[in-house]
Amino acid sequence: MVFNASRLLGKTVLVTGSSAGIGRATAILFAKAGSNVILLARRAEALEEVKQACIDVHQASKLSHGGQFAAIPFDVSDRVAINGIFDKIPANLRDIDILVNNAGYVVGREHVGDLDESVVEGMFATNVLGLISLTNLFVKGNPDFKSRGKGHIINLGSVAGREPYAGGSIYTATKHAVNAFTASMMRELINTPIRVTEVQPGMVETEFSLVRFKGDAAAAKAVYAGIEPLTGEDIAEEIVWAASRPPHVNIAETLIFPVNQASATVFYRAPS
Known part of the structure; x- marks a missing residue:
């Protein structure tokens, strides 16, 4: 990865959904670049493992900057918790420079008519409402990006936010919402130094598909049969690269595919 690491030295980054x-991958790569990292996710034990990985990679980098890490069990769908988030963050890490809204998930492939409304509400609460609430607080909360005259908001979108597909009505709706919110926010903050970025991955092999298929490992694996998908590390590189641009440069939107994918539904599978 090519980036000017000096621009990230000592920066403080908050990453939601950072347990897997x-x-x-994003949290660990920021740690390697000399940033301080606040880890937020629901799974406390997994968060502690990621925190240790951040410590290890920072120590191996032998950088004099950064090296401060906090693991905070947190559910971004909890609006009350979001309003009190700064009370949970250690005082020495509250001067946050970069917010990475990564938390999100999808469950099921049901079509309209067979949707479970509790699942629909849960996906919107995390993928959309949590992202909006947290971003709103960071743009003008206490402390906030506006009053400090700095800040970078990086939202994880998806190709699903550009192209709907059958079996993904709710997930694509949430990611279309993220895309619209991000684009509108960039326009609303045009008179500030706050940068706004949306990263839109295509096929990435993580726990994402396992959750979508409700723990069916075979079904999740079949999604990537005959394709070399992206990895979490591939997308982390794009996020950290966008964050490392000069202050006057804003990567507004970036769409990333594996080489054999051309859209949400167009891809080539090599013969088995």
Whole structure:
């Protein structure tokens, strides 16, 4: 990865959904670049493992900056918890420079007519409402990006936010919402130095598909049969690269596919 690491030295980054997949890889890569990292996710034990990985990679980098890490069990769908988030963050890490809204999930492939409304509500609460609430607080909360005249918001979108597909009505709706919110926010913050980025992955092999298929490992694996998918580390590189641009440069949107994918539904599988 090519980036100017000096721009990330000593920066403080908050990453939601950082217990696994893209969030985990992103947190570790920021730690390697000399940043301080606040880890947020629901699974406390997994968070502690990621925190230790951040410590290890930072020590191995032998950088004099960064090296401060906090693991905070947290559910971004909990609006009350979001309003009190700064009370949970250690005082020495509250001067946050970069917010990475990574938390999100999908469950099921049901079509309209067979949807479980509790699942629908849960996906919107995490993928959309939690992201909006947390971002709103960081843009103008206490402390906030506006008053400090700095900040970078990086939202994890998806190709699903550009192209609907059958069996994904709710997930694509949530990611379309993220895309619209991010684009509108960038326009609303045009008179500030706050940067706004949306990273839109295609096929990435993480726990994501396992959750979608409700723990069916065979079904989750079949999604990537005959394809070399992206990894969480691939997307982490794009996130950290976007964050490492000069302050006057904003990577507004980036769409990332594995080489054999061309859209949400167009891809090539090599013969088995």
